Amino acid sequence: MWYVVWTTTGKEEQCRVMIERKCDSNTYDRLVIPKNSIKKYVKGIWTTTETKLFPSYLFVKSEEIEAFAEELKKVTGFLQVLQNDEIFLPISPEEEKFLRRFLETEEVLPESYGVKEGDQVRILEGPLVGMEGLIKFIDRHKRMAVLEAELFGRKVEMKMGLEVVKCEKDTEG
Numbered sequence: 001m002w003y004v005v006w007t008t009t010g011k012e013e014q015c016r017v018m019i020e021r022k023c024d025s026n027t028y029d030r031l032v033i034p035k036n037s038i039k040k041y042v043k044g045i046w047t048t049t050e051t052k053l054f055p056s057y058l059f060v061k062s063e064e065i066e067a068f069a070e071e072l073k074k075v076t077g078f079l080q081v082l083q084n085d086e087i088f089l090p091i092s093p094e095e096e097k098f099l100r101r102f103l104e105t106e107e108v109l110p111e112s113y114g115v116k117e118g119d120q121v122r123i124l125e126g127p128l129v130g131m132e133g134l135i136k137f138i139d140r141h142k143r144m145a146v147l148e149a150e151l152f153g154r155k156v157e158m159k160m161g162l163e164v165v166k167c168e169k170d171t172e173g
Contacts, residue, residue, distance in 0.1 A: 001090040002103060003065055004082045004152055005058040005072075012058055015079055019058075023071035028062040034102035036109035036127070038161040039143045046143075050108050053158050054151075059103055065090075082152065095151055101127050111143070111161030121145075121164060128160055140164050 007015045012033050019031060034053040039046045060081070062068045065088045069081045081088050091099060102109065112126025121138060123129045128145065136148040136157070145162040148155055 001061070001063065001065070002096055002099070003060050003062060003068075003088060003090055005060055006078075006080050006082055007056060007058060008078050009056045011077060012052060012056070015075065015077060016058060018075045018077070019072070019079075022074045023068070027064050027068040027071050028060050030059075030061040030103075032059045032061075032103050033057075034059065034099075034109070036160050037111050038159065039111065039163075041142075048111075051159060053102060053109075053160075054156065057152075059091075059099070061103075098149060098151070109160070111163055112145070113163050113165050116164050121162075123162075124165075126162075128162060138162060138164070 005015075016031055016033060035050045036053055037048050038051050040049050041047075060068060065081060069088065072079045072081070083089055096103075109127045112123050112128035114121045114123040114125075114128070121132060121135065123132055128135075128147075131147065134147040134149055135145050137146040138144075139146075143161060143163050145160050147158045147160060149158065150156075
């Protein structure tokens with residue numbers, strides 16, 4: 001099952017390295033920090049950068065979460081498996097279905113491409129295909145979409161790279 005590990009924002013990579021170095025690898029199967037590609041305009045040039053989809057969170061796949069949580073005590077810094085009343089909370093089946101595209105790869109998710117049709121954007125290619133309903137805001141100048149989803153018991157915003165490649169004009173006859 002997948003679980004969420006909460007840590008300090010900006011320290012996710014450092015924490016992953018420490019977990020891999022100090023924790024028994026038999027207590028977990030995978031440790032993932034989902035990332036994506038976003039283009040930024042820097043000094044007159046569009047450059048591709050990597051951003052974390054969920055700052056402050058790491059995702060761990062483990063069948064022995066109690067043993068993994070005990071191993072986390074070996075790591076200095078703030079790391080905690082999300083729990084409720086001393087019970088570790090796995091990602092719900094609905095959340096896992098949604099997150100699968102982010103957790104099944106250790107690669108950085110590529111930018112998505114879409115077209116604007118009237119007031120709607122249709123995603124043609126990339127990880128946002130089929131997720132149009134979750135798009136809260138599109139910033140075409142920054143080539144980015146902000147998605148809002150219910151995860152970990154609260155609303156979470158995710159910034160994803162989105163290039164709207166052309167605008168279709170409404171044809172009224």
